[in-house]
Each structure stands twice: as C-alpha cells, then as structure tokens.
Amino acid sequence: MNKRSHQHKKVFAPADPSKPRLTTSAMIASIAGADQKTTPAPFGHALVELAKTRPEIVGLTADLGKYTDLHIFAAAYPDRFYQMGMAEQLLMGAAAGMAREGFIPFATTYAVFASRRAYDFICMAIAEENLPVKIVCALPGLTTGYGPSHQATEDVAIFRGLPNMTVIDPCDALDIAEATVAIADHPGPVYMRLLRGNVPLVLDEYDYKFQLGKAALLRDGADVLFISSGLMTMRTLEAAKELAKDKIAAAVLHVPTIKPLDEAAILAAAAKPGRLVVVAENHTIVGGLGEAVAGLLMRSGVHPAFRQIALPDQFLDAGALPTLHDRYGISTSAVTARVREWLGT
Amino acid sequence: MNAPLIGHNRDLAERAYAIRRTALKMGQVQGQGYIAQALDIADVLAVAYFHAMSLRPEDPDWEGRDRFYLSIGHYAIALYAALIEVGVIPREELETYGGDDSRLPMSGMAAYTPGMEITGGSLGQGLSVAIGACLALKRKGSKSVVYNLLSDGELGEGSTWEAAMSGAHWNLDNLIAIVDVNDQQADGPSSKVLASEPLHEKWRAFGWFTQRVNGNDINALVAAFDAARNHPAPVPRVIICDTLMGKGVPFLEARDKNHFIRVDADEWDKAIDALDAGFAAMSGASQ
Numbered sequence: 101m102n103k104r105s106h107q108h109k110k111v112f113a114p115a116d117p118s119k120p121r122l123t124t125s126a127m128i129a130s131i132a133g134a135d136q137k138t139t140p141a142p143f144g145h146a147l148v149e150l151a152k153t154r155p156e157i158v159g160l161t162a163d164l165g166k167y168t169d170l171h172i173f174a175a176a177y178p179d180r181f182y183q184m185g186m187a188e189q190l191l192m193g194a195a196a197g198m199a200r201e202g203f204i205p206f207a208t209t210y211a212v213f214a215s216r217r218a219y220d221f222i223c224m225a226i227a228e229e230n231l232p233v234k235i236v237c238a239l240p241g242l243t244t245g246y247g248p249s250h251q252a253t254e255d256v257a258i259f260r261g262l263p264n265m266t267v268i269d270p271c272d273a274l275d276i277a278e279a280t281v282a283i284a285d286h287p288g289p290v291y292m293r294l295l296r297g298n299v300p301l302v303l304d305e306y307d308y309k310f311q312l313g314k315a316a317l318l319r320d321g322a323d324v325l326f327i328s329s330g331l332m333t334m335r336t337l338e339a340a341k342e343l344a345k346d347k348i349a350a351a352v353l354h355v356p357t358i359k360p361l362d363e364a365a366i367l368a369a370a371a372k373p374g375r376l377v378v379v380a381e382n383h384t385i386v387g388g389l390g391e392a393v394a395g396l397l398m399r400s401g402v403h404p405a406f407r408q409i410a411l412p413d414q415f416l417d418a419g420a421l422p423t424l425h426d427r428y429g430i431s432t433s434a435v436t437a438r439v440r441e442w443l444g445t
Numbered sequence: 446m447n448a449p450l451i452g453h454n455r456d457l458a459e460r461a462y463a464i465r466r467t468a469l470k471m472g473q474v475q476g477q478g479y480i481a482q483a484l485d486i487a488d489v490l491a492v493a494y495f496h497a498m499s500l501r502p503e504d505p506d507w508e509g510r511d512r513f514y515l516s517i518g519h520y521a522i523a524l525y526a527a528l529i530e531v532g533v534i535p536r537e538e539l540e541t542y543g544g545d546d547s548r549l550p551m552s553g554m555a556a557y558t559p560g561m562e563i564t565g566g567s568l569g570q571g572l573s574v575a576i577g578a579c580l581a582l583k584r585k586g587s588k589s590v591v592y593n594l595l596s597d598g599e600l601g602e603g604s605t606w607e608a609a610m611s612g613a614h615w616n617l618d619n620l621i622a623i624v625d626v627n628d629q630q631a632d633g634p635s636s637k638v639l640a641s642e643p644l645h646e647k648w649r650a651f652g653w654f655t656q657r658v659n660g661n662d663i664n665a666l667v668a669a670f671d672a673a674r675n676h677p678a679p680v681p682r683v684i685i686c687d688t689l690m691g692k693g694v695p696f697l698e699a700r701d702k703n704h705f706i707r708v709d710a711d712e713w714d715k716a717i718d719a720l721d722a723g724f725a726a727m728s729g730a731s732q
Contacts, residue, residue: 158584182580185614187607190573194611197577200563201585205577221604224567225574229555 104415122420130298131243131331131421138298139273143236144172146277147206150284151177157284158198160184161208162191168208168238169296188213192221192233199231204284211237211252211293219258222289227264230288236280240269240293240330241382242411242428247418253411257387259291260359267359268292269330269381269389270310273299275356278310286312293330302334308354315362317369321349324439325369325404328380329355329389332409336380338432339439346445351375358389363396370402376442377404382430385410407442409435447662449730453496458663460530461491462724465693466717467526467539473713475543478551480716481697481706483523485627485661485688486594490527492666493592493623497674502532505560512578514563514593516571517625521553524561533560569602571595572622576608579617579681587619590674594623598630601639606651612681613652620681621673622653625660627688631704644685653683660686694719 104110115121132138151157151173163186165171174181184191188209195205207214214222214237226233237255244250259267266286270276276299283290306318318333319340326336333354340350353369355362370377370393377397379390390408397403411428425431429438450458468483494500498511515524525542528534534549541547548558552566563574575593582589599605612620626644628635635641648655654676658665666686673682691697691706694716700706708716 184611185607187604187611189569189604190576190607190611193570193573193604193608194577194580197574197579198581199577200574201578201581203581203584220567221570221573224564225570228564 122423131295132298132300137301139301140298141169141172141296142273142276142299143280143294143296144169146280147173148176150281151180154204154284156202157204157206158182159206159208160191160195160198162186162188162213164209164238167210167296168236168294170206170208173206188218189221192218192235193225195233196221196225196229196231199226199233204232204234206234206236208236208238208294210250211240211255212250214291215252215255215258223262226289227262230264232287233289234283235289235291236294237291238294238296242416242424242430243295243331243382243421245419245421245424248415251416253384253416254387255291255293256358256381256383256389260387260392264288265359266290266312266357268312268356269358270295270356271330271333271354272303273301274303274308275310279312279356282310282312295331300334302337310356313357313360313362315353315355315357315365317365318352318354319350321351323348323375323443324350325372325375325377326350326352326380327355327366327369327377327389327393328352329358330382332380332382332430335430335432335435339435342432342436343439346440348439348443348445350439355389358392361392361396363400366393366396367400367402370397370404375404376407376439378407378409378439378442380409380430380435383410384413386413407438409438447659448664450663454663454667457491457495457667458727460495461488461663462693462720463530464490464523464526465720467529468522469694469713469717469720471522471526471539471542471549472708474540475551476710477705477708478522478543479519479705480522480708481629481690481703482520482625482627483526484692484694484697485690486520486523486625487526487693488661488663488666489594489623489625489686489688490523492663492670494527494531496667497670498592499589500531505533509587509589511589512562512575512591514571514575514578514591515553515561515565516563516568516593516599517596518552518554518564518566520594520596521549521551521561521565524553525549525558528558528560531560534558568596568599569604572605572608572612575620575622576611576615576617579612579620580615582619590619590621592621592623594625596630597624597626597628597635597641598638600624600641600644609648609651609653616679617681618676618679622681622683624683624685625688626685627690629690629704648683648685653681654678655683655685657685657687660688661692693723695723
C-alpha cells in the first residue's frame with residue numbers, strides 16, 4: 101500500500117490489459133454481489149411505513165436526500181421533509197430544535213460529514229441534551245471508491261466516544277428496515293450507518309430480528325467465533341461457509357448495536373473455550389467494534405485467542421470497491437484467507 | 446443622550462437596573478463572572494422579558510411561551526439575573542451562582558436551569574437550533590416566537606451564516622435574532638479579531654428584516670422589538686444592538702476593555718453603589 105502525502109504523489113501506473121477493467125463507478129457503488137438478493141432503499145421505505153402512524157416523524161437532509169434514500173420519504177410526505185441545503189451544522193442544529201419541540205427528526209447525510217463537519221453540533225445541541233434525533237448516514241467505512249473525502253473510516257470511533265449516543269451498524273436490508281423502527285422508539289439520539297440503494301438481503305435466511313442493544317448468534321461453530329457488525333456480517337457469514345468446506349466450523353455473532361454493546365452475549369460467546377475470536381468491522385482498527393470487544397474481554401477476564409479484521413490506520417486509496425475490499429482485507433476471500441492463516445491450515 | 450423615559454419604558458429601565466444589580470450580586474458571590482457583558486445586555490433583556498415575550502413565570506415550560514435561546518452561554522449570569530427578576534428562579538438562589546451542584550453554572554445549560562432553553566457555550570449553534578424550533582412551531586401551528594441572543598464574536602462562526610440563509614429560505618417570521626455588538630471578544634476588539642461590518646448590510650443581504658439600535662437605549666429597544674414583532678413581511682428579523690461593556694457602572698465602563706473583566710474583591714460593593722447612584726440620578730431626572 102502506497103503512502104501518499106503532499107511530498108509523495110502517486111506515480112502513474114499504466115492500465116494492465118490482462119486484467120478486467122474495474123472502475124470506481126458511481127459515488128455509491130453497490131456493495132451487492134452479482135448473485136445477491138437485494139431490496140431497494142430499505143431505509144426510505146421503512147421510514148415511510150413507520151411515518152404513517154407516527155406524525156411526529158420528520159425527515160431532514162443536507163442536499164443528500166437521493167443519496168441517503170430519504171427521497172422516498174420526501175415523495176411520500178413532502179410537507180414533513182426539510183431540505184436544509186448543503187449545511188451539515190445547520191442540519192444537526194435544526195434537527196435539535198425540532199426535537200426540542202416534540203418531533204422525531206431523521207437527519208441524513210454522508211457519514212463523513214456528520215462525524216467530521218457537524219460533530220460539535222451533534223455533541224452539544226443533540227447528545228448533551230439527550231434529544232431524540234436519529235442521524236442516519238450513508239457511505240460508512242469503505243463503501244465508496246472516492247477516497248478519504250467520502251470514506252468514513254473513523255465514524256464509529258468518533259460517535260462511540262460521545263455520551264448518550266447509541267451507535268448502530270446494520271448488516272443488510274432486513275436489518276436496516278427493522279432498525280429504522282427500533283431507533284424511532286428509542287428515547288435518545290442515535291447514529292446509524294446506512295447502506296442505501298439496492299441493498300443486499302441476507303439475514304432473511306436466518307432466524308433473526310433486529311433488537312436494539314442485542315447481538316444475535318446467526319450460526320454456531322466450534323473453531324472460530326466471528327464477532328462482526330454492518331456489512332462485515334455478510335462477509336463473515338460467507339467466510340464461514342467457505343471455511344466449512346475445509347471442516348472449519350465458524351460461529352457468527354452479529355453485533356448491530358455497537359454502543360451500548362451487548363456485553364452479556366459477547367462474553368458468553370467469547371468465553372466458550374477453544375475458539376479463535378475474530379472481530380470484523382468495516383472501520384479503522386482504531387476505536388471501533390474490535391477495540392470495544394477487546395476492552396470488554398480484558399476487563400472481564402475473558403482471554404481467548406483474539407484477532408481483528410479492520411481497515412488500516414491510513415487514508416485509504418481511491419479505486420473500485422472490490423479491489424479496495426481485497427486490498428484492505430475486508431472482502432470474503434480476504435477474510436477467509438486470513439482466518440486460515442491464523443489457524444495454520 | 447437617550448430620550449427621557451416615561452411610563453412603561455421607565456418601568457423597563459427600572460427592570461434593567463434590577464437585572465444589573467442582581468448580576469452584580471451574583472458576580473460578587475463568585476468573585477468573577479462575565480459581568481461587563483451582563484451590564485451591557487441588561488436593557489435588551491429587560492425589554493425582551495418585560496415587554497416583548499409571552500411567558501408564565503410559574504410554568505417556564507408552558508407550550509405557548511415565546512422561546513429565548515441564549516447561544517452565548519457565558520452570558521448566563523445576565524439571563525439568570527433576568528430570570529430572577531421575572532420570577533422563574535427564586536431570588537435566594539443567586540447565592541449559589543457558579544458553585545458546586547448549583548442550578549446556575551457559569552455557562553448556561555438547558556438541563557440545569559428553569560427558563561434556560563438551550564445549552565449554549567459552543568458558539569455559533571444557537572441560531573441553527575432556533576431555525577429547527579421555528580420550523581417545528583410552524584408545523585404545530587404555534588404563534589410562539591423564538592428569540593436568539595447572539596454576540597458579535599459569534600458572527601465569526603460560519604454556521605451562523607448557514608442559519609441566516611436558512612431563516613430567509615424558510616420565511617421564518619417567527620424568528621427574532623438579537624446581536625449584541627459590544628466589539629469585544631476573547632482576544633480583543635471584535636472588529637480587530639475578524640471584521641464583520643457592515644452588519645446591517647450583511648443581514649439585509651441575507652434576507653432579514655434588519656434594525657440597528659443603541660442597545661442601551663430603552664426607548665429605541667422597545668420600538669425595535671415592536672417593529673420586529675409587527676413587521677408584515679414573511680422574513681426573519683434581526684435587531685443589531687450596539688452596547689457598552691460595563692454599562693451603568695462608570696468605573697467599569699471606563700476600565701480597559703476586556704472580554705473577561707477583572708473586578709477586585711473590594712470593588713463589587715463600589716460597583717453596586719455606583720449603579721444605585723446612577724439609577725437614582727436617572728430616576729430624578731426623568732420624573
């Protein structure tokens with residue numbers, strides 16, 4: 101991986117005609133595999149359905165309605181939709197003002213802009229007063245090839261540090277739709293990472309229902325315990341299937357609520373002897389789910405063999421998402437390969 | 446020289462004097478405080494709380510009240526003094542100002558104090574929160590008005606201007622911003638720290654019904670608040686108030702201007718005496 105800086109510009113690399121040409125594609129490249137089932141705009145449709153019986157729900161965005169699936173809500177309830185313009189500080193301040201007056205605002209933008217540009221507003225105007233603003237943000241972690249300006253690789257670390265804030269990292273379309281309902285009922289502020297557009301649907305094959313603050317064991321296995329959140333749960337489920345071909349039995353504990361952490365479920369799963377614990381997250385290795393779980397295990401005297409799959413502590417490259425997911429170790433094949441390596445198989 | 450005060454406006458001047466006196470008492474308790482700002486803004490608060498706003502002191506969260514958003518958390522001493530005069534905060538509570546477990550912390554916070562609508566202190570946030578509250582009040586069909594007190598230093602925050610654009614975009618005629626221009630911020634005169642003039646032209650260009658008045662002239666303030674409330678156009682309103690730090694206590698008015706003015710322990714009683722003397726002279730003159 102090249103280290104870029106103002107003194108070391110990237111060097112020209114000619115296209116390799118022997119390789120298939122992958123492009124960065126749109127700002128929000130779909131993370132869906134070619135053969136994956138998908139559901140269109142699960143957040144937008146879930147919010148529209150919920151709003152039928154919840155007149156206090158309003159939607160606000162900062163010029164990213166179409167890119168956060170809030171345009172579905174805007175079309176259904178034009179008078180409950182507030183286009184605040186490209187002004188994220190205003191967006192969060194106004195959402196706080198609406199919440200003060202009894203509404204439940206869903207405020208959407210990209211994760212980079214909420215976590216970086218509008219942080220102080222989220223901290224002081226929303227979280228310090230424990231107002232029920234629901235901050236729903238597209239492009240979490242490495243879900244765009246546009247480079248660091250749009251890759252929110254540290255958003256979870258930022259919001260985990262914020263008192264009163266609940267942090268949700270849903271896996272798929274089903275998770276997003278159910279979490280949308282659950283966070284509306286939560287009395288405090290919530291930050292939810294959003295996959296938008298045609299979002300993969302994978303959890304319908306499991307006996308799963310989103311519950312705020314609860315982790316869910318999606319599959320069991322005696323050799324490896326994956327603890328994962330967000331889209332990495334898709335990857336760990338796929339990796340578990342791959343590993344099963346080598347008679348490696350992997351369990352997957354899905355942790356869609358990163359804060360507050362479901363400590364009991366994580367400790368119970370991690371305390372089972374003989375398993376390699378692998379925490380997988382679409383986030384920098386600094387300050388996310390992996391470190392949250394590590395801290396919990398250390399404090400609790402539970403010391404399994406422990407590994408992390410996470411993005412490196414770097415500004416990441418631009419490029420095509422499949423390439424980048426391979427490069428930074430969060431594709432299914434990369435996850436599978438690393439676990440095999442760790443197990444010595 | 447301000448015009449003579451008669452009738453209701455004279456009562457308001459007496460309220461402003463009482464706010465100043467209460468603020469000085471609180472400063473004396475703590476031995477410090479943003480007293481120069483409290484003295485400069487007392488006339489504005491008197492007109493806001495005793496002339497312009499609808500409120501029920503016994504029920505500070507009454508739904509029909511006008512909201513007063515204090516962006517500038519360090520002006521809390523002034524707002525506490527006003528809330529004591531209004532009757533929202535019991536007078537004996539001023540003894541606790543700035544102390545452990547007090548409901549009156551040095552910087553204003555919504556969770557601490559009755560009548561304190563928002564947590565200020567991180568400057569440049571109040572007007573954005575006010576935008577959301579005004580939109581929400583309109584959704585509810587409420588006739589309540591949101592007042593937001595900003596400082597001239599706060600105009601350096603870009604978010605203030607995001608909110609200024611938004612207020613005009615949404616035709617928020619239920620929003621009245623008050624800008625305290627005392628030309629003083631942490632590192633020196635505001636005009637030297639980051640030039641923000643011409644303020645009248647800026648706010649007008651942003652689409653606001655803009656007035657600029659002497660913020661220590663009760664008659665001018667009453668007229669400006671009335672005009673702001675009654676302006677027929679569906680636009681947000683701003684009253685830019687030029688004020689004098691330390692107003693009402695001549696030796697503090699004359700002190701080297703400073704964001705956090707130093708008052709020695711033996712000077713608090715002198716300041717109260719000077720305020721009393723000034724008010725007595727004014728009362729005599731206007732009778």
